Amino acid sequence: MILLNAFLGWLVTDGYGAYRDHPRRQRCLAHLIRKARALAVGHYGAGSGFGRDLVRDLRRLIERVHDGDDPAAIKRLIAGIKWNCQCNRHEVDTKVRGLAGEILNDWDAVIAFVADPDLPPTNNDAERALRHAVISRRISFGTRSDEGSRFYAASLSVIDTCRKRRTDPWAYAYALITAARSNNLLPTIPAQVAI
Incomplete structure (x- = not known):
């Protein structure tokens, strides 16, 4: 909720x-x-x-x-x-x-x-975005803790957001971990990169 x-x-x-x-x-x-x-x-x-x-x-x-x-x-x-x-x-x-x-x-x-013509009439896009995570969870039998589940869900969300913004998710993850280890301000996910 x-x-x-x-x-x-x-x-x-x-x-x-x-x-x-x-x-x-x-x-x-x-x-x-x-x-x-x-x-x-x-x-x-x-x-x-x-x-x-x-x-x-x-x-x-x-x-x-x-x-x-x-x-x-x-x-x-x-x-x-x-x-x-x-x-x-x-x-x-x-x-x-x-x-x-x-x-x-x-x-x-x-x-x-x-x-609102920009509003999709179905949730097909969301279900497609979740498909790989659901399959992965099914074949890996999930995580061992609530904390692991929350981390997995947050990670998938960040990776998908980076991809939609045409940003390298692994470069962002590297910058995030580096900033956290140095006790610096954590970077936000970059805005969409122009094509």
Whole structure:
């Protein structure tokens, strides 16, 4: 929770409840599309038209916002998605009812990216960034202490930040360790290097 209280940017999240109170949050549409697709193809019983329509409309919404389509057309699409969820909120099928309610209960976070085109509609970038760390943890069986886990997480964060800023992470680590050993002020991660 300390991270969530200190973080001032936008969170792009799955449906995990701990994130619900963050004021600047985008719900990952890829997660919702996967749930809708599972409904559409009948993973939970008979196929659902609601799931099929939701997959189509959420994908269209992402495409239209990305392409900068007519705001009136985007607004109509958003209204259609909301109406479809409202119509299915009291459906007999519990999975259909659950997904419709989940979307409506988190509505502002579902469509936050529409007002801010720089906000990604999915958390795919974050999941891709974590993929190597998750695989490494799985094959190495993790660390032996909480301190080791915190160090590993912080190190991966610094390395990834350096790479995104096109800075050599190992040169920065060297400068950081040298400054710490000399009791000097620790350097910040350099700003992005121009190409």
